[in-house]
Amino acid sequence: MKRIALLGMPNTGKSTFFNRITGASSRTGNWPGVTVDLLGAKVLLGKDMVEIVDLPGIYDLHGFSDDEQVVRHFLENNPVDQLLVILNTSQIERQLSLVMQIKQLGLPAIILLNMADEAKKFGITVDPEKLSEMLELPVLLLSAKYGTGYKEAYKLLVQVLQQSRPVRLESLREMLAVDHRIESEMEEILKKTVDIPAQLSDNLTSRLDSVLLHPWAGLPLFFLVMYLTFQAIFIFGKPLQDGVTWMLDTFRHAALDPLFSHSPFLVKGLLLDGIYNGVGTVATFVPIIILFFLFMAIIEDTGYLSRAAFLMDALMSRLGLDGRGFVMLLMGFGCNVPALMGTRVMRTRSLRLLTMLVIPFSLCSARLQVFIFITAAIFPAKDAPLVLFSMYLFSFATALLTAVLFKKRYQNTEPFILEVPPYRFPTFRQMLLRGWHEVHHFLNRATKFIVAGVVLVWLLTHIPTDVPPASPQTLAGMIGNAFSPLLDPIGINQKLAIALIFGFVAKEIVIGSLAVIYGMQGAGLMNLMAHQLDWVQAYSFMLFTLIYTPCLSTIATLRSESKSNGFMLLSLAWSLGLAWLVSFVFYQGARALGY
Amino acid sequence: MTTVKLSALSPGQSGVITALHAEDELYHRLAAMGFRIGKRVQILRLGRFSGPLHLRIGTTDLMLRRDDANKIDVKAG
Numbered sequence: 173m174k175r176i177a178l179l180g181m182p183n184t185g186k187s188t189f190f191n192r193i194t195g196a197s198s199r200t201g202n203w204p205g206v207t208v209d210l211l212g213a214k215v216l217l218g219k220d221m222v223e224i225v226d227l228p229g230i231y232d233l234h235g236f237s238d239d240e241q242v243v244r245h246f247l248e249n250n251p252v253d254q255l256l257v258i259l260n261t262s263q264i265e266r267q268l269s270l271v272m273q274i275k276q277l278g279l280p281a282i283i284l285l286n287m288a289d290e291a292k293k294f295g296i297t298v299d300p301e302k303l304s305e306m307l308e309l310p311v312l313l314l315s316a317k318y319g320t321g322y323k324e325a326y327k328l329l330v331q332v333l334q335q336s337r338p339v340r341l342e343s344l345r346e347m348l349a350v351d352h353r354i355e356s357e358m359e360e361i362l363k364k365t366v367d368i369p370a371q372l373s374d375n376l377t378s379r380l381d382s383v384l385l386h387p388w389a390g391l392p393l394f395f396l397v398m399y400l401t402f403q404a405i406f407i408f409g410k411p412l413q414d415g416v417t418w419m420l421d422t423f424r425h426a427a428l429d430p431l432f433s434h435s436p437f438l439v440k441g442l443l444l445d446g447i448y449n450g451v452g453t454v455a456t457f458v459p460i461i462i463l464f465f466l467f468m469a470i471i472e473d474t475g476y477l478s479r480a481a482f483l484m485d486a487l488m489s490r491l492g493l494d495g496r497g498f499v500m501l502l503m504g505f506g507c508n509v510p511a512l513m514g515t516r517v518m519r520t521r522s523l524r525l526l527t528m529l530v531i532p533f534s535l536c537s538a539r540l541q542v543f544i545f546i547t548a549a550i551f552p553a554k555d556a557p558l559v560l561f562s563m564y565l566f567s568f569a570t571a572l573l574t575a576v577l578f579k580k581r582y583q584n585t586e587p588f589i590l591e592v593p594p595y596r597f598p599t600f601r602q603m604l605l606r607g608w609h610e611v612h613h614f615l616n617r618a619t620k621f622i623v624a625g626v627v628l629v630w631l632l633t634h635i636p637t638d639v640p641p642a643s644p645q646t647l648a649g650m651i652g653n654a655f656s657p658l659l660d661p662i663g664i665n666q667k668l669a670i671a672l673i674f675g676f677v678a679k680e681i682v683i684g685s686l687a688v689i690y691g692m693q694g695a696g697l698m699n700l701m702a703h704q705l706d707w708v709q710a711y712s713f714m715l716f717t718l719i720y721t722p723c724l725s726t727i728a729t730l731r732s733e734s735k736s737n738g739f740m741l742l743s744l745a746w747s748l749g750l751a752w753l754v755s756f757v758f759y760q761g762a763r764a765l766g767y
Numbered sequence: 768m769t770t771v772k773l774s775a776l777s778p779g780q781s782g783v784i785t786a787l788h789a790e791d792e793l794y795h796r797l798a799a800m801g802f803r804i805g806k807r808v809q810i811l812r813l814g815r816f817s818g819p820l821h822l823r824i825g826t827t828d829l830m831l832r833r834d835d836a837n838k839i840d841v842k843a844g
Binding site: 231232235237262263265266269294296377378381385387390391478481482483485486487489585586587588589590591592593594 | 797800801814815817821825827828829831
């Protein structure tokens with residue numbers, strides 16, 4: 173099968189182009205010589221199937237950033253029949269250097285000038301025939317966003333591929349070893365084929381920037397935008413999530429429960445409470461992830477994300493993070509899972525890992541439910557807002573502390589130079605495709621891990637089978653007992669310890685598990701807990717719940733996004749350790765003060 | 768015409784690059800973004816609280832942290 177690779181600088185519409193020609197058929201996959209996943213797809217071109225690979229956006233084939241090395245290693249290890257090079261026409265004077273590097277390496281390439289319509293607005297015009305003649309490479313005009321120019325591109329591609337032969341890797345490797353003099357040829361070509369006005373015409377982008385990046389109004393506007401996005405995701409997401417839960421429950425009651433009513437306890441429990449509920453846990457994340465990335469697509473593709481980075485950089489750079497990390501941290505207050513996936517916009521691994529280490533401390537909506545319930549049960553109504561607010565303070569404080577402590581370890585060595593692209597609006601198709609791809613990625617990578625975890629916790633809380641579920645005689649109870657030397661000093665008794673084991677799966681089920689453990693529900697449960705726990709114990713339990721670990725899905729996402737079990741374990745160990753320390757200091761401190 | 772650091776320019780001002788004192792990696796990235804001796808850079812705005820510089824070089828808008836901007840000499844005006 174012939175292989176085509178897509179190459180271009182960031183912000184050229186490369187991914188949009190890729191999505192348009194491959195539709196939803198693309199899959200992430202591993203390739204020889206490279207350590208990160210690349211998106212690839214097999215599509216029918218003319219009479220033959222060809223494979224198309226979307227390489228990361230890079231500025232320089234000879235550069236040394238993570239992405240630049242990935243592209244080089246890919247090209248050196250995977251014979252390519254044809255390169256499709258996508259340029260942003262309005263930046264052609266700078267982007268042509270990449271084409272010159274490809275030409276120098278003797279790689280067979282077709283040049284696609286994207287966003288030619290946008291360039292025209294700036295007053296930039298290109299002569300494609302002359303450019304093609306001077307480069308000795310085919311050049312086509314294209315709009316990836318509106319889908320114009322595609323027919324011509326297809327036709328040319330089919331034609332070119334018929335005579336193409338894969339690149340000889342040995343000679344390519346030799347060529348890549350030496351750097352070349354490119355500059356004068358490039359300037360000559362630019363001078364003869366491209367006309368750029370001395371002053372770019374004033375446009376919508378400058379006017380929008382003067383408001384959105386205003387020295388005083390910029391930050392409040394940023395927080396307003398974040399707040400509205402956040403509200404929108406969860407206002408639309410909550411009913412969808414509830415709907416999914418309702419459908420799964422209904423199906424279970426109507427079909428599965430009767431079907432398994434005569435099965436042995438262990439079989440029924442494993443299949444329904446274990447596997448079915450595990451799949452259900454995964455499914456409830458689907459609407460949130462789709463919505464999150466619909467909105468992220470707007471924030472990112474309009475160019476606002478880099479503006480947010482500009483506004484927040486002064487603070488975040490001191491923490492070893494960047495402004496985009498702050499956006500993800502805020503989104504984590506809704507749900508940690510998509511926020512972790514969103515860190516993929518950061519192309520430097522160390523920066524990304526540091527951000528991923530910080531996000532799990534964001535107090536997500538599932539944890540909020542637990543705190544609201546316990547606060548209502550234990551604290552007088554007038555103190556409740558203060559208690560909840562203090563949880564948010566602890567959430568921010570632990571996130572900042574983590575960033576400060578780990579910024580040396582995950583030192584960002586790549587220079588921080590971020591493009592500020594002109595404002596654009598993504599098409600609805602682009603947004604939907606983004607949502608679809610992310611959900612697919614999540615389901616692919618996290619499902620097995622989450623289902624296994626849910627099954628494990630079910631086993632722990634139901635074995636042996638001849639004692640009441642979640643009681644002190646189960647494995648979970650025994651584990652709670654075994655850890656009592658560690659948990660007693662932070663005021664967490666055996667019953668709460670079992671709830672923490674449930675909470676490891678998902679915070680949504682903590683209240684439900686407390687109901688099972690105490691054998692009471694609603695107001696009755698609140699009364700009983702108020703009777704058995706004092707406020708110091710309850711607060712210590714809330715602190716531990718806030719910090720110890722968000723949920724199994726977050727851990728699965730940490731693992732799949734970092735591709736490192738070691739990193740996942742580090743994150744887990746650090747949050748568990750920090751949770752214990754904070755609870756210990758609080759509990760012992762409060763007791764020492766006589767509370 | 769005096770030579771100053773890029774970070775010393777105020778918003779709206781522009782200057783012609785006279786020297787890049789950047790180490791390997793930064794130099795590479797700057798070059799890829801179009802920073803070359805003789806090129807004109809315009810400051811669009813400065814981030815608050817010693818935040819980054821928002822600037823325009825050729826047809827590209829980008830942001831650069833002050834530390835990095837300190838490594839670029841320009842002739843103002």
